[in-house]
Amino acid sequence: MSALDIENIRKTYGDVETLKGIDVSLESGEFLVLLGSSGCGKSTLLNIIAGLAEATSGDVRIGGRSVLRVHPKDRDIAMVFQSYALYPNLTVHRNIGFGLEMRKVPAPERDKAVRDAAKLLQIENLLDRKPSQLSGGQRQRVAIGRALVRKPEVFLFDEPLSNLDAKLRMEMRTEIKRLHQMLKTTVVYVTHDQIEAMTLASRIAVMRDGRIEQLGTPEEIYNSPATLYVATFVGAPPMNLLKASVQDNRLVLPDSDVSLPLPVRFGKAAANGRDLILGIRPEALRTAGSGPSLEAGVEVAELTGPELVVTALAGNQRLTACLPPRTPFRDSEKLTLFFDEEAIHLFDAQTGISCLREQ
Incomplete structure (x- = not known):
């Protein structure tokens, strides 16, 4: 059974069709990167998977179960946002464990989950700090920790590194790659950065004008581009x-x-x-x-x-x-x-x- 199935997803705003029939299936443990320029539809697709936007037609299944009319909190997903979305008045410990707290997870179990995630992300010494006392990279680790403790079926990343400088982006790419190799989680990751796509993905979906222009491994996308658009979008120079x-x-x-x-x-x-x-x-x-x-x-x-x-x-x-x-x-x-x-x-x-x- 696939971890995630996206079947003929279409999204229309008035007369404008933003997504024009997207089909992708992910096996458990795959890392799919949705790559494309602004306006290609990649974030819209991610929001439909997350339940933050409704598809006009088509279906999304997680673990074989259709989730199109399921509330985001009940979809067995966890999302890491570009803006971190941390609570400024809460400590790192409470930020990481907030979702578990809302689900009434007992305090000892919640504390263990938070500390395990913090150890994995190497932020154990930051648990008593507030977000304002953290660097950009540390805040992003906290946001990832909050997703990790939920142990979802699918992780969703919405351009999580775009607010970081070049050195931090490289460090966090390595960190995300390391975590994925350790945890074997299923990931859908949105970016416009081809380096992120090539280094992180097990498969890349290059999107253009609401369609998938090419879907393949990083090696296939780079060495055998299907179209001129893919050939020029991936590769620097x-x-x-x-x-x-x-x-x-x-x-x-x-x-x-x-x-x-x-x-x-x-x-x-x-x-x-x-x-x-x-x-x-x-x-x-x-x-x-x-x-x-x-x-x-x-x-x-x-x-x-x-x-x-x-x-x-x-x-x-x-x-x-x-x-x-x-x-x-x-x-x-x-x-x-x-x-x-x-x-x-x-x-x-x-x-x-x-x-x-x-x-």
């Missing part, structure tokens, strides 16, 4: 996208002398004259080796520390290469950039769908 057409079984960049052999796996994309988008990730490019290559004139080079990010022109199209930091070159020099055939992605220029999806 984003995937290079170059206009190309097929000529005599070669990929030809317009208004240039750049041409590449068409990989065999794209055989059905080989119609002469077909307009395509050629995708290559910046980190797949290198200045030495073998395999397909293209020449590009250096425009700008930026040293980030661990890598040299080079912006260059291939014909009249701009691309980015992530190279080792000590790569030797001169301004305006032409670099020969090599890459493996497997690094080539092809998308239909009209539909934006990966050519591999057509086969």
